[in-house]
Amino acid sequence: MMITRGGAKAAKSLLVAAGPRLFSTVRTVSSHEALSASHILKPGVTSAWIWTRAPTIGGMRFASTITLGEKTPMKEEDANQKKTENESTGGDAAGGNNKGDKGIASYWGVEPNKITKEDGSEWKWNCFRPWETYKADITIDLKKHHVPTTFLDRIAYWTVKSLRWPTDLFFQRRYGCRAMMLETVAAVPGMVGGMLLHCKSLRRFEQSGGWIKALLEEAENERMHLMTFMEVAKPKWYERALVITVQGVFFNAYFLGYLISPKFAHRMVGYLEEEAIHSYTEFLKELDKGNIENVPAPAIAIDYWRLPADATLRDVVMVVRADEAHHRDVNHFASDIHYQGRELKEAPAPIGYH
Secondary structure (H helix, E strand, O other), X not given: OHHHHHHHHHHHHHHHHHHHHHOOOOXXXXXXXXXXXXXXXXXXXXXXXXXXXXXXXOOEEEEEEEEEOOOOOOOHHHHHHHHHHHHHHOOOOOOXXXXXXXXXXXXXXXXXXXXXXOOOOEOOOOOOOHXXXXXXXXOOOOOOOOOOOOHHHHHHHHHHHHHHXXXXXXXXXXXXXXXXXXXXXXXXXXXXXXXXXXXXXXHHOOOOOOXXXXXXXXXXXXXXXXXXXXXXXXXOHHHHHHHHHHHHHHHHHHXXXXXXXXXXXXXXXXXXXXXXXXXXXXXXHHHHHOOOOOOEOOHHHHHHOOOOOOOEHHHHHHHHHHHHHHXXXXXXXXXXXXXXXXXXXXXXXXXXXX
């Protein structure tokens, strides 16, 4: 009997001592304290802290804020805006999953930029900004060709020529799909070269002469080609599978090739761009013959290349071909710098060369 009473008293003492940690506790400050602390928040907003103890992690405290005071009627336009945010984010107020972009941006202090076009209309693209757009120089010489003179040049040249045969066999005259698929590979060299130059600059504590930006600019331009042709041709499932395979092989092969010989890597890209010029020239011929419908240009292409509102697919192919010609010049130029026994940083990079 004595043991039973002693055990009961001991259990009661343990519950009293461990109660705050085994059960959630809430402490709310008084309205007077909340009003005195409201100066650190927005004017007119009264907040209080709620402290809870989580038993699973030894009573660690979590803090959140609640708003005290009268509710103000929500304006109709504010309600519509909140409804739109909830729908766009898939939020569920009842389930606590309502995570609007506005709340996240406000919490971290990162507000989205409100950008307008020159005519005052809203800029609708997040993947590029108005100051990144340009008018392509379509007067560039498309017939320039670097004649292979060294052993590495010949390897680069015939490597590209050997890759053209399976490409022609697979795509034949489907130039829309051909352009879309090849741009997924064409955007790799600039990214790989820029990444390796970036790491080299960090290791050696030296500048790159602007070549990191120039090569990444090339990669971004090639990616925008892909975003454009995605609006024209939709890839099939086996074409998507081909992209995964080819990109995986090409990325690693080009990565190793650039580590071994940058002059060979840039020379090969120069020849790849020459082949791209040829492919887009054939594309234009098919458009002129009427074998491919000259549909209106995608909206993203009109804004990116500053094309007229009534631009067509032919206009898009013209500016894309001009871009490839500029990439041809940049990579042959980079290879020539290495052939002279110099580093890229010793020559100013052609940033913005379009």
